Amino acid sequence: MNVGLFLDVDGVLTDKAINLQYAQFLKVEDKLVKLEKLYANRKITNQQFNAGFVPLFRGAGFTRNFARKHFGKIQMRTNASDLISATPNTFLVSSGPSFFIDTLAERHKLPKDRVLCSQYVFDREGSLKECIKPVNSAMKANFVKEHAKRFEVSIGVGDTEQDIEFLGHCNMRILMAGNRLEYFSVRELQPIIDVIGKLQTGGSRVPxxxxxxxxxxxxxxxxxxxxxxxxxxxxxxxxxxxxxxxxxxxxxxxxxxxxxxxxxxxxxxxxxxxxxxxxxxxxxxxxxxxxxxxxxxxxxxxxxxxxxxxxxxxxxxxxxxxxxxxxxxxxxxxxxx
Structure with a gap:
């Protein structure tokens, strides 16, 4: 069976938000948490978030080299790599930062057209400069809508209310530890991997x-x-x-x-x-x-x-x-x- 897998990254593949983990390394966690709360509660837009985020990280010394050096220190969920590799048709759908997600995609050999994330650029000295293309919920939904129709079964995995829009375009909608009536809820990634395996080996049913x-x-x-x-x-x-x-x-x-x-x-x-x-x-x-x-x-x-x-x-x-x-x-x- 042809299965398409659409994964959010923050809170699905990572234990904590990517930017929050980098903020801990930079010792500016408290300041970032305030920004994250405002964005999560939809009190500021993605652009307004980045207007505060970029100066905060730049001022703390965040550079391209810093991002690469600490990439392996970002805590991932158990079995995150196995989930990404569970099907040859995996897509990353995130408003998270390109300085981490692009590297993650490269290491798993995911084509660029299967990755949607907020695009950040660095200046000539390697310091964080700006976010040239922030990704919002509507963009994630449009991305999944365009790609999901190619598959017999499309599985979407998110973790917050902001993922509801893109999950709505998938046949199977999963929220990590969610509690919404119309969504499946899981706390670990292994059950999702098991389902994908059954579907791809000829099973047409979800156990x-x-x-x-x-x-x-x-x-x-x-x-x-x-x-x-x-x-x-x-x-x-x-x-x-x-x-x-x-x-x-x-x-x-x-x-x-x-x-x-x-x-x-x-x-x-x-x-x-x-x-x-x-x-x-x-x-x-x-x-x-x-x-x-x-x-x-x-x-x-x-x-x-x-x-x-x-x-x-x-x-x-x-x-x-x-x-x-x-x-x-x-x-x-x-x-x-």
Whole structure:
């Protein structure tokens, strides 16, 4: 299978941001952290960030030679090199600095057209001069959109909300230690390497044990997710498990099912609900209640009351994976009435 891999660098391949690690070597970490926070919170643009970053590093003595000398000291995640090499179609998609990422790409023999990063230049004396082409989220998204369509499967790996735009153009979207409903979450790189290996050696499916954390859901759905047909069955089973989990959590009567069960347990208003989401946030309560209530007519009823052909294995995987997230929402909720 033709697999394209699109990797952010900071926080995905490196333990800490590249510039932050260089700042530690230069002993200007505290000043850089303030800039990084402003940029992460979208209070300054990429250009404004560089307007503060370049003078800070230049004043601390950052040069081309310094970057090269300390390249090997940048702490990478375990298995970062193996992930880059997991497929011949790896792309680096980052707003990080060219003085590190270009060298990283060269060492892994990645063609220049597979690398997007912020371009920095040095003056004749080798001191950092300026950023001539900063990369923002929109540029990353356009880059991935253009390249991802060439592959049967495109896998995107990011670590922050700013990566959401480019991940949206990939078939499989992964956030390192993320907690968003529509994204897979991993803490280590090895599971991603394993999935890529399975896909490239002829497997057309993502293993269920990679997608699903809930042990009951995995036990009851793994074999039918890996069947050759009839993929309405895992959705039926998964929604039954979700209902049982809600019923047990709130102590609802057995005769309550479907949307009536959801409405019995969850209310959009925190003051009226029997089960409160763990965050105790009114927006989360409203959102998850709406999702759970809408899930019944959208998915549960169609497979419970009818034999539903035409559901692909990939679609079933995604739906069951989404139910896995909803199970965690139910498990983490608090009974208040």
């Amino acid at each position: 269920a044990d990679y997608l699903i954390r809930d042990t009951v859901l995995l036990k009851r759905c793994e074999d039918i997710l890996h069947a050759s047909s009839s993929f309405d069955r895992p959705i039926t089973v998964a929604t039954q498990i979700l209902e049982v989990r809600i019923r047990n959590k709130v102590g609802a009567p057995k005769e309550l099912v479907g949307e009536n069960l959801v409405c019995f347990a969850f209310n959009e208003e925190l003051s009226k609900t029997k089960l409160r989401v763990a965050s105790d946030d009114p927006g989360d309560q409203r959102g998850f209640t709406q999702i759970l209530r809408g899930f019944v007519p959208a998915f549960r009823n169609k497979t419970h009351h009818h034999i539903t052909d035409g559901i692909s294995q990939e679609e079933a995987m995604r739906i069951v994976g989404f139910i896995d997230v909803l199970l965690r929402v139910v498990d983490d909720s608090v009974k208040v009435k």
